[in-house]
Amino acid sequence: MPSLQDKIVLISGTGGGIGYEAARRFAEQGAIVFGCDLIAENHQASVKRLAAKGLTLYGSGEVDLGNPVHAEQWINDAIKQFGRIDVLFNNASAARFGNLEDFSVDDWYYTTRNELDQVFFSTKFAWPHIADGGVVLNMGSTAAWRGTTATGKVAHCATKGGVVAMTRQLAAEGAKRGIRAVSISPGFIQTPGTAAFVANPEVKQQLLSGVLLNRLGEASDVVSLAVYLASDQASFITGSDFVVDGGMLAT
Template identity: 40%
Template sequence: MKRLEGKVALISGTARGQGRAAALRFAAEGALVVGSDLLHEEAVETQRLIAREGGTALTPGPLDVTDEQSVRAWVDEAVDAFGGVDIVYANAGAVRFGPIDSQPYKDFAFTMRAELDSVWLTVRAAWPHLVRSRGCVLTVGSTAGLTGSLTNHRTAHSASKGAVIALTRQLAAEGAPHGVRVNCVSPGMIDTEGSRDNLLADDHPMSDISGHIPLGRLGHPDDVVNAAVFLASDEAAYITGANLVVDGGWSTVLPGAPNRKAVRT
């Protein structure tokens, strides 16, 4: 039997990157995937890829995870289609970087809304259904929520992801009496379309970061999704309030000289 057989899984941000990888993998594990994204056509393509592999997916209209009505409509469509919700994977987010002395407040507020408010809104909308199903929630933190950085100006990102980790623990406390588990996956540097255009660009100070990662490579979306599948499955039935760091050991060591030449695999 597949690990998520028959589970209804809401996954936000399925147009590309970690969200698309999660949708494909959850469907392969037997979940009925309800995905969505502001990038609607790309999210629909993810649905097509799932169908091509024999999976089941639904992609309602464009989803704005910072808009309460948009989130509620998304959850309602999932319940109407499949009868309930078993898993919420609050993956979607967006970030604007900048140093504290020059970043506009509007960029800080944008990041907090896109990376923190979005999680709260999604979980809140799905909560009654999760209580009924004794389901689970997966949030996405980051190593940015655990440590500071000498090479990336990320006050907003660090604040939002640190708050997501804290929110995860409080949701776990509130969910426990109802059998609702809530866990966080915190990626390090993951090789995605977005990171290649920004943090991994040749002119960015972090472009050679893989040389500083103990395991010697950048992460892949599937590295994160592997952890998420485990936490969503019955194998993790006694785990709640956890923050599983997926970063190749990056956050466990002090900064120093690169231990090897940068590698992208």
Template identity: 40%
Template sequence: MPGRLDGKITIITGVGGAVGRTTALLFAAEGATVVGCDQQDAAAQETVESVRAAGGRMTAAVGVDLGDDEAATAWVDSVADEHGGVDVLFNNPSALRFGPVDELPAEGWLFTMRNELTLVFYTIRAVWPHLRARGGGAIVNVGSIAGTRGSWSMPQSAHAASKGGILGLTYQLAVEGGRFGIRVNTISSSLTRTPATEHLLSKPGSPFDLEKARIPLRRFGEPQDIARAALFLASDDASYITGVNLPVDGGTAAVF
């Protein structure tokens, strides 16, 4: 039985993290050739080894600074040159700073904008001509419910603004890309259980206990929840879907 991404050259950024690794494994299992990148060498290599051990095809570059326009373009161009094109981009990397608006230093704001929004734009801009040359393709951005509503659990003005920016970028590029067959969508996840967030979610008396109680499905998200949504949006099953913000949040959007 053919996979949903058979023959697709797929770029996944941030493959060293839980969501990137889970998505790489799923995309490869569905027939994609996965090309990833991450700033963490060991984590990226572990993902590559996991994908290959499962019978998939994957390579990864390390040390690529996607927040640098020239570096992002050079890397994406090298992927397209090696594989003869690009079909899918899963825009997944994220690094941020939290803090109350009157305490967050300017450096924290700029760091978050660079590492959650600017690098998404640079990577999209780099892959755009290759998708056009291919006759179309799919871009799936990782947003957050923080981009559409405030949070009681933590002060996150920079994160909220960056993820709101991703939504605006998604809507605009869906319009610009339509005539080229380029689809652009965003997954807006709620707080997801990963090794990076486990200490927050498992802490007794955490403010996230109340947040969990308000989620209709009564659990936090898992990396595979995001990966499965990304697979759908990247595949031809979603060939008539573009400009969509897909909440993957256990029903949180229906409550707040």
């Protein structure tokens, strides 16, 4: 089993489904987890849930990583408390969806700000503090690899494609310093934030269309891979994107 004992792990979006699951699993593996979320109440709810399991989640909520000042402060707070970064998990994101003819300029900027800019800002400010052997783990999406006729994703496809491409370049630049960079591209994942889609039988059937394993993804499906990729067991893996989609892209 991968061990992350005493690794300093920064995870964004710890108030959400995947972020909470990541904080829990990394902490169970012995990592010291420092998180944040745009909504302070959601982060604090995760703090309490983990405390009930005897686990600790550090950091505070209401951090807007699309704002470079907030992103730099989040990194500085972690360094002030722990002195280094072993793993940066750029998990948080937010997007707007719509077909191109209906998609506003504000929708475009909202999505690029909250899915691409914040990955760059967090990584930029963390980069000087990432230890030799450290890892940058970015959240991509199957939207980086395919379009869809079901839901307009023009900005989401662009930003997640950018995250996957950025990851490859981070791997190239980080190699001389012993920093690995990898990305994970999930298909549809069931979380509290996507519950409304799953509750609609027609939408759920659309989501399952083409998924070879005939089920929707769970947060644990993504996080299990993240734990491995962040660990020393994956020390020869860098610059790659890993799809977690139940076989959807294979069809």
